[in-house]
Amino acid sequence: MKLNPYVAGVRSELLTVAEAGGDAALELAERLTSPLEAAIRLTLLQALSAAAEEITAEMAPGSVEVRLRGADPEFVVAVPAxxxxxxxxxxxxxxxxxxxxxxxxxxxxxxxxxxxxxxxxxxxxxxxxxxxxxxxxxxxxxxxxxxxxxxxxxxxxxxxxxxxxxxxxxxxxxxxxxx
Structure with a gap:
């Protein structure tokens, strides 16, 4: 699962909101988007992990895991044979x-x-x-x-x-x- 489109979507929304505040707000938003990218990715990973835990609790004896490979997570679903x-x-x-x-x-x-x-x-x-x-x-x-x-x-x-x-x-x- 690629996180880049979601991070870019948050960045785009932040810049759109900042435009309403004028040039100073837009400039500040542009400077903040790069440092916020890591925080956005971490928050998305936490949300995906929490969702996987809830799904696992509901589908026992099967399970869902979130694994991080590189910068992007992947889901691993284990179902009973x-x-x-x-x-x-x-x-x-x-x-x-x-x-x-x-x-x-x-x-x-x-x-x-x-x-x-x-x-x-x-x-x-x-x-x-x-x-x-x-x-x-x-x-x-x-x-x-x-x-x-x-x-x-x-x-x-x-x-x-x-x-x-x-x-x-x-x-x-x-x-x-x-x-």
Whole structure:
């Protein structure tokens, strides 16, 4: 997607508005348009990224990403494979990730703050490979798979009744906290 026509459109509109203010305003607008170009591009990229996040939330298990190559962004759309895998692969995928594939994406909290946030996650290489394989087997993006895995873990934790910890076990070992 080329951003140049949009940046040029904003520049043209700014100059048109400045003409109404006279020669001094037009001269000032012409001097400001070059420095504003970077800010306009950044704002457009932020708007495209926010739109991609909203679309991804709506089309789960598919996803939309905005990638910047050079000066222009491009969209990458990942949709689940429509062809069903063979029975053995399907069974193995269900066994590995049944709770992940069945969990619904978490809804926005009641306070209305359902904004998406970005985090950095560091994984050992062997775990990253397994996550990618599991996500691919279900036709999910890695991001969607991780969101669903976190939601499933929290859902399972909420369902599990809290049991008091025994501070003593049989034999000579102790468990618990000490000061």
């Amino acid at each position: 429509s062809a069903a895998p063979g029975p053995a692969a399907e069974t193995a995928a269900e066994e590995r990730s049944a709770s992940v594939s069945q969990v619904q994406l978490p809804s926005a909290p009641e306070d209305g703050d359902g904004q998406m946030v970005r985090i950095n996650l560091r994984l050992p290489a062997h775990l990253k490979s397994r996550v990618e394989e599991a996500a691919d087997a279900l036709g999910f993006s890695v991001n969607t798979w991780l969101v669903r895995a976190a939601a499933a873990a929290l859902e399972n934790e909420a369902r599990r009744p809290r049991q008091p910890r025994n501070t003593m076990t049989t034999g000579q070992s102790l468990s618990g906290w000490a000061r």
